[in-house]
Amino acid sequence: MTEPHLEHSIFGGHQDEPVDGVHGAAQTRAQARGGRTAAPRRRRGRGRRRGILVVALAIVAVAGFAAYTVLRPVVDGFLESNDYPGPGSGSVQVVVNDGDSGRAIGATLQKAGVVKSAKAFLDAASGDSRAAAIQPGTYTLKKQMSAKGALATLVDPANRSVPRVTIREGLWKNEVFAALSKSTGVPLAQYVAAAKDPGSLGLPAAAKGNLEGYLFPSTYEFPAKATAGEQLRTMVAKTVSELDAAGVPAADRERTLTVASIVEGEVxxxxxxxxxxxxxxxxxxxxxxxxxxxxxxxxxxxxxxxxxxxxxxxxxxxxxxxxxxxxxxxxxxxGPINSPGEASIKxxxxxxxxxxxxxxxxxxxxxxxxxxxxxxxxxxxxxxxxxxxxxxxxxx
Incomplete structure (x- = not known):
């Protein structure tokens, strides 16, 4: 039996062998140099892409962790309530000054630990018409109250404490100073010093710098931090207002007040x-x-x-x-010899x-x-x- 004849391709290989011309040439050259056959280029590209992907994922992971670390407080801030649940505990005194805005009151409450945030108080106040009626004074509240609870305390007049000073009719100015000092705690010397600057007290020129008679007797609610000068200025303004209400012309104020003071001292x-x-x-x-x-x-x-x-x-x-x-x-x-009241002025x-x-x-x-x-x-x-x-x- 005749043996089959194996035909060779033009590249020198057998027909039944899969031959890549380029790869075969490269393999032949490598074998000729006694080295290893080079890996296919297609496989090398896949490995490089895998490495780049791993590095990219690592970078994304690191960036994501960093962003989470930085942004977590911000996110928590959005999710966490800016208000205490209340009702609170303990006690703390808070002073609301004359002219304080809602924002100022909220800041005072937050600083004192009454509310968690000034914003929470502003939010509560904006939805309650009673907030506009909050009066100056000292209020006793609890620590960590809800904003609505704090607002409810401030709008209730029963919770308001103010330094009240009652000056009775017929007192001499030095007696008025002593009464004011005793009630407000402002040193007596500060009233004496304030009286030496009558221009800053609104004293009419006809008084010739003498406060006697111009410290109107009444009950006053001075702001907690009112100075001696501010208190005296309020009282002088009240006297002028009473003279105007009685129909006394500005030119006759001093004379009328002098007569009124004698009336006050006699009856x-x-x-x-x-x-x-x-x-x-x-x-x-x-x-x-x-x-x-x-x-x-x-x-x-x-x-x-x-x-x-x-x-x-x-x-x-x-x-x-x-x-x-x-x-x-x-x-x-x-001039006047004491502080006359409304009835004597009239x-x-x-x-x-x-x-x-x-x-x-x-x-x-x-x-x-x-x-x-x-x-x-x-x-x-x-x-x-x-x-x-x-x-x-x-x-x-």
Whole structure:
């Protein structure tokens, strides 16, 4: 049997062998050099792409971790509530000052640890019309309250505490300073110093720098941090306002206030104020008998010698050379002798019609006062007062 004949291709290989011309040539050259056959280029490209992909994934992973680390607080901030659930615990005092905005109040609450954020308080306030009525003052709240809970506390007047100062009628300015200092805690020396700068207190020029009479008696709610000057300025403004309300022209303020202060110092009941004011005016308009233009008011002598607590005056007191001694000097004193209230200002602005020249309080305990048009009638009334004094020697 004849053996089959194997035909060779033009590349020298057998027909039944898969031959890549380029690869075969490269293999032949490699074998000729005694080296290893080179790997196909297709396989080398796949390995390089895999390496690049691994590096890229590693970079993405690192970048993602870094972004998560940086952005996590921001994301948590969006997810976490900016408000406490409440109701809170403990207690803390918070001061709301005059003129504080909602934002300012929120910041104060946040700083004190009452609310978690000022924004939470603003959000609660914006949805509640009562927020506009929050008054200056000191409030006691809890730590870590909900914003709505804090707002509810602030809008309730029962929770508001303010330093109240009541200045009664008829006090001298040094007595007013002492009362203010005791109630507010501001040192007395600061009121004395503030009084030396009357221009900053709004004092009318006619007062000639003297605060006496211009510290209106009333109950005041001063802001917690109000200075002595701010307090006095408020009181002066109140006095001017009361004079305007009584219809007193600016040019007559000083005179009216001086008459009103004498009225305040002489009577204790509202019923007699207009009549006392009329006695003063009648005496001022008469240069001859029965009074020769002298007011002869004990209250002005008390001011001159700075003595309190006596129903009358002594001979020594009436000999004082002070221009405020109306027994010695005719006409009105140089200025007010105390702080008159609303009733006395109105009486001085519109005295009760009448012809009286005299009056005397015959019973200082009850305030009973008798008026007279003649000296003889007045003398009889004075005897009643002297009888009272005999029974109250320690007060006359």
């Amino acid at each position: 204790s009941g509202d019923a007699d104020r207009g009549k006392v004011a009329r006695v003063i005016e009648n005496r001022l308009k008469t240069s001859g008998p029965p009074t020769n233009g002298y007011l002869q008011m004990d209250s002005t002598v008390h001011y001159a010698v700075q003595k309190r607590g006596r129903a009358g005056t002594s001979d020594a007191d009436r000999r004082s050379t002070s221009p405020y001694n109306t027994y010695k000097h005719p006409g009105l004193p140089p 009486a001085a602005a519109a005295p009760t019609p009448g012809g009286w020249f005299f009056f005397v309080t015959v019973d200082p305990d009850t305030g009973e006062t008798k008026f007279a048009t003649t000296a003889a009638e007045h003398a009889r009334n004075v005897q009643e007062f002297q009888a009272w004094c005999r029974g109250h020697a320690d007060r006359c």
